[in-house]
Amino acid sequence: xxxxxxxxxxxxxxxxxxxxxxxxxxxxxxxxxxxxxxxxxxxxxxxxxxxxxxxxxxxxxxxxxxxxxxxxxxxxxxxxxxxxxxxxxxxxxxxxxxxxxxxxxxxxxxxxxxxxxxxxxxxxxxxxxxxxxxxxxxxxxxxxxxxxxxxxxxxxxxxxxxxxxxxxxxxxxxxxxxxxxxxxxxxxxxxxxxxxxxxxxxxxxxxxxxxxxxxxxxxxxxxxxxxxxxxxxxxxxxxxxxxxxxxxxxxxxxxxxxxxxxxx
Amino acid sequence: xxxxxxxxxxxxxxxxxxxxxxxxxxxxxxxxxxxxxxxxxxxxxxxxxxxxxxxxxxxxxxxxxxxxxxxxxxxxxxxxxxxxxxxxxxxxxxxxxxxxxxxxxxxxxxxxxxxxxxxxxxxxxxxxxxxxxxxxxxxxxxxxxxxxxxxxxxxxxxxxxxxxxxxxxxxxxxxxxxxxxxxxxxxxxxxxxxxxxxxxxxxxxxxxxxxxxxxxxxxxxxxxxxxxxxxxxxxxxxxxxxxxxxxxxxxxxxxxxxxxxxxxxxxxxxxxxxxxxxxxxxxxxxxxxxxxxxxxxxxxxxxxxxxxxxxxxxxxxxxxxxxxxxxxxxxxxxxxxxxxxxxxxxxxxxxxx
Amino acid sequence: xxxxxxxxxxxxxxxxxxxxxxxxxxxxxxxxxxxxxxxxxxxxxxxxxxxxxxxxxxxxxxxxxxxxxxxxxxxxxxxxxxxxxxxxxxxxxxxxxxxxxxxxxxxxxxxxxxxxxxxxxxxxxxxxxxxxxxxxxxxxxxxxxxxxxxxxxxxxxxxxxxxxxxxxxxxxxxxxxxxxxxxxxxxxxxxxxxxxxxxxxxxxxxxxxxxxxxxxxxxxxxxxxxxxxxxxxxxxxxxxxxxxxxxxxxxxxxxxxxxxxxxxxxxxxxxxxxxxxxxxxxxxxxxxxxxxxxxxxxx
Numbered sequence: 071x072x073x074x075x076x077x078x079x080x081x082x083x084x085x086x087x088x089x090x091x092x093x094x095x096x097x098x099x100x101x102x103x104x105x106x107x108x109x110x111x112x113x114x115x116x117x118x119x120x121x122x123x124x125x126x127x128x129x130x131x132x133x134x135x136x137x138x139x140x141x142x143x144x145x146x147x148x149x150x151x152x153x154x155x156x157x158x159x160x161x162x163x164x165x166x167x168x169x170x171x172x173x174x175x176x177x178x179x180x181x182x183x184x185x186x187x188x189x190x191x192x193x194x195x196x197x198x199x200x201x202x203x204x205x206x207x208x209x210x211x212x213x214x215x216x217x218x219x220x221x222x223x224x225x226x227x228x229x230x231x232x233x234x235x236x237x238x239x240x241x242x243x244x245x246x247x248x249x250x251x252x253x254x255x256x257x258x259x260x261x262x263x264x265x266x267x268x269x270x271x272x273x274x275x276x277x278x279x280x281x282x283x284x285x286x287x288x289x290x291x292x293x294x295x296x297x298x299x300x301x302x303x304x305x306x307x308x309x310x311x312x313x314x315x316x317x318x319x320x321x322x323x324x325x326x327x328x329x330x331x332x333x334x
Numbered sequence: 335x336x337x338x339x340x341x342x343x344x345x346x347x348x349x350x351x352x353x354x355x356x357x358x359x360x361x362x363x364x365x366x367x368x369x370x371x372x373x374x375x376x377x378x379x380x381x382x383x384x385x386x387x388x389x390x391x392x393x394x395x396x397x398x399x400x401x402x403x404x405x406x407x408x409x410x411x412x413x414x415x416x417x418x419x420x421x422x423x424x425x426x427x428x429x430x431x432x433x434x435x436x437x438x439x440x441x442x443x444x445x446x447x448x449x450x451x452x453x454x455x456x457x458x459x460x461x462x463x464x465x466x467x468x469x470x471x472x473x474x475x476x477x478x479x480x481x482x483x484x485x486x487x488x489x490x491x492x493x494x495x496x497x498x499x500x501x502x503x504x505x506x507x508x509x510x511x512x513x514x515x516x517x518x519x520x521x522x523x524x525x526x527x528x529x530x531x532x533x534x535x536x537x538x539x540x541x542x543x544x545x546x547x548x549x550x551x552x553x554x555x556x557x558x559x560x561x562x563x564x565x566x567x568x569x570x571x572x573x574x575x576x577x578x579x580x581x582x583x584x585x586x587x588x589x590x591x592x593x594x595x596x597x598x599x600x601x602x603x604x605x606x607x608x609x610x611x612x613x614x615x616x617x618x619x620x621x622x623x624x625x626x627x628x629x630x631x632x633x634x635x636x637x638x639x640x641x642x643x644x645x646x647x648x649x650x651x652x653x654x655x656x657x658x659x660x661x662x663x664x665x666x667x668x669x670x671x672x673x674x675x676x677x678x679x680x681x682x683x684x685x686x687x
Numbered sequence: 688x689x690x691x692x693x694x695x696x697x698x699x700x701x702x703x704x705x706x707x708x709x710x711x712x713x714x715x716x717x718x719x720x721x722x723x724x725x726x727x728x729x730x731x732x733x734x735x736x737x738x739x740x741x742x743x744x745x746x747x748x749x750x751x752x753x754x755x756x757x758x759x760x761x762x763x764x765x766x767x768x769x770x771x772x773x774x775x776x777x778x779x780x781x782x783x784x785x786x787x788x789x790x791x792x793x794x795x796x797x798x799x800x801x802x803x804x805x806x807x808x809x810x811x812x813x814x815x816x817x818x819x820x821x822x823x824x825x826x827x828x829x830x831x832x833x834x835x836x837x838x839x840x841x842x843x844x845x846x847x848x849x850x851x852x853x854x855x856x857x858x859x860x861x862x863x864x865x866x867x868x869x870x871x872x873x874x875x876x877x878x879x880x881x882x883x884x885x886x887x888x889x890x891x892x893x894x895x896x897x898x899x900x901x902x903x904x905x906x907x908x909x910x911x912x913x914x915x916x917x918x919x920x921x922x923x924x925x926x927x928x929x930x931x932x933x934x935x936x937x938x939x940x941x942x943x944x945x946x947x948x949x950x951x952x953x954x955x956x957x958x959x960x961x962x963x964x965x966x967x968x969x970x971x972x973x974x975x976x977x978x979x980x981x982x983x984x985x986x
Binding site: 072073077078080081084085087088089090091092093094095098106147148149151152154155156158159161164167170171173174176177178179180181182184185186187188189192204205207208211215265268269271272275276285286289290293294297301302305308309312313315316320 | 707708709711712714715716718719722723725726727729730733783786787790791793794802804805806808809811812813814815816817818819820821822823824826828830857860863917920921923924927928938941942945946951954955958959961962965966969
């Protein structure tokens with residue numbers, strides 16, 4: 071079955087709609103003017119150099135990077151045993167526990183932000199790196215768990231029986247058979263968790279203090295004040311980095327599978 | 335007078351020729367099988383008849399009308415798909431009624447015809463179920479009822495039994511045969527299963543690499559294969575090659591590797607190179623030296639109704655089938671045996687060597 | 688379950704709860720208890736406290752905050768506005784996302800893969816960045832305003848900033864990939880032969896669409912709608928940047944109560960209402976889908 075002209079016209083408009091705002095950002099970032107304008111009558115890299123003079127963006131970038139790495143790693147450490155338990159065993163409360171572990175997906179980020187603000191204020195953890203790591207770990211756990219789980223469900227349990235029948239101990243079986251087979255799920259779970267943490271705004275905005283600002287929060291605060299070419303060049307860099315990451319991911323895992331993990 | 339004609343039908347996919355200048359005439363009420371291995375062009379041919387693929391060249395005539403460029407939805411054919419393609423969101427009755435609804439058949443008549451069609455496939459008691467709640471065999475019957483209820487001029491079956499297990503497949507073969515004879519719809523079946531083709535059809539079309547190898551009745555295709563491909567694709571065959579020697583009124587002698595074998599000598603001339611085919615079930619064991627050929631049993635397998643032997647001979651390995659009717663075990667591995675057969679059963683294949 | 692099962696000793700040992708899975712789950716469950724149950728519980732408690740402009744938070748339990756939110760016309764307006772906006776976003780996402788997923792599914796490789804990347808890729812870019820792009824496009828001197836004037840569709844500069852239309856457009860852009868994925872996933876399960884079967888039974892293309900394709904991808908459209916609705920109703924960044932102070936929704940209102948007015952108990956009450964509404968909508972939608980389609984799509 072082929073698409074007709076009408077369908078292709080619709081498709082073209084849809085794609086244009088999808089990329090328009092991102093294209094505009096990338097174009098405006100190259101302007102040589104001091105205000106928002108298209109670079110067609112004068113392009114320069116001045117706004118990219120300007121990022122270097124604004125360490126608050128660079129600091130926020132590194133902060134978000136560390137935050138994402140730390141929380142994605144903790145989320146994975148918690149997810150792998152949980153995913154193995156859920157995929158391998160039948161036990162009372164299994165479905166309930168599974169739903170409970172995925173439940174943060176149903177909680178608006180705003181509510182999580184409010185709840186953690188209240189909680190961390192009581193514990194005197196508010197505005198700390200530790201607090202943000204804990205909050206982000208909870209937020210991204212469902213994404214990590216779901217991808218690890220879908221990887222674990224696909225592993226044929228008879229492979230492990232085969233390994234033990236050949237004389238492998240339980241630890242060896244886990245290390246040599248289960249873990250390598252689980253690796254695609256673990257890697258993709260980590261990446262999706264990291265990206266979700268790195269992009270998060272709504273919850274983080276409640277928890278950030280002047281010394282713990284993530285990049286999206288920094289961008290948001292800046293945009294609240296003013297929209298100038300500097301914020302577009304920072305965004306353009308983010309867009310390009312994300313595209314590079316996407317290309318790598320697509321090679322390794324297949325972006326489609328990852329995205330379906332994010333969507334449902 | 336042919337009812338369906340395929341005239342010089344071809345289909346190319348880029349450089350690949352899936353169907354190559356195919357000619358076929360089908361009479362009204364006939365059951366035809368397109369038989370061949372995967373990639374032989376049988377499915378492509380079916381899709382062109384159905385209207386899902388346009389032929390690269392050639393013509394399709396149905397009841398005198400040229401339907402080559404007609405849309406699938408206007409050809410009014412009944413089609414049973416390999417995986418049935420039942421609408422999962424409709425009940426059995428709704429599935430069967432769909433085609434009638436598209437033809438704006440009145441409600442009352444629809445109800446009657448749906449019930450008749452379901453009775454024909456013995457599923458009237460499951461009319462309210464959804465496809466997912468049925469077994470594979472039952473889904474198959476629904477698909478058949480859905481295709482037949484519109485009273486199509488032509489019924490197309492695309493490997494309809496390939497998703498059923500062996501036992502169910504045999505049952506459905508008998509069932510399908512009976513139903514087709516009852517309704518009398520001209521039918522084209524695509525299959526790679528030779529047993530299915532032989533059991534169901536009036537004529538079998540054997541295809542290979544987009545070309546017709548042979549069109550014949552099931553008996554003739556099996557007994558008188560015209561090409562080496564047909565003789566080996568349908569059933570098992572011992573294939574030999576030799577040179578025609580002496581010819582007399584009844585027989586011709588074929589020289590193989592210093593050994594002369596008798597065959598019936600129609601249309602042969604001395605000195606000609608020929609292929610020979612011998613069905614394993616036509617070969618019998620005799621005492622050593624008393625048959626046409628001596629050998630040693632190298633392997634044997636018991637299948638319940640018959641034995642399969644592999645016998646080493648000076649002409650290579652021979653396959654022998656022996657029916658299990660002797661109340662005793664036959665030859666054993668290592669036995670030295672003689673092999674014999676009726677010279678008529680040693681078929682000459684009229685194909686260029 | 689039944690007598691035969693419980694009578695069999697072999698069955699009994701097999702069904703006795705193994706300890707292993709609980710050990711494996713314990714770190715995650717402990718973490719969730721500390722960082723999900725406790726904070727949400729504390730927030731629920733906070734929402735029952737009173738707030739005084741001078742004295743701050745007062746630990747007297749009452750439902751006054753909820754009464755205020757549920758009776759004050761100001762909050763009614765904000766909740767209604769959020770609801771209308773979210774419904775509009777869902778409708779536009781269905782209108783755009785469903786045909787696009789279908790068209791995409793009919794494309795051959797490599798286009799299918801490339802365009803899927805183009806459509807889904809923005810999901811990996813921060814919402815702040817994506818919304819910024821729309822803010823630039825929507826301004827009085829933005830591209831949209833200029834092209835509308837150029838085409839003669841408008842006399843003066845037009846700004847979509849701080850308007851419902853602007854927020855809906857930007858939110859559709861942020862959320863439509865979820866609809867595409869969801870429909871795409873259900874299209875993957877659709878047997879293309881069912882379309883052919885319908886066509887062989889004389890159905891016209893439009894009929895095939897309406898009677899054969901749409902019903903089969905309905906679960907995908909519905910679950911996509913739930914995701915889009917839930918995310919639109921609770922979205923913060925896009926309404927905050929595009930809608931600003933003039934187009935306030937529930938999320939931005941709660942944010943203001945917390946960080947500007949510092950009325951934490953009231954903000955907590957709004958958050959709790961938002962949470963309950965969200966969970967209720969998702970749960971009832973899921974129930975509906977399960978009940979409606981269990982028979983059809985499960986064996």
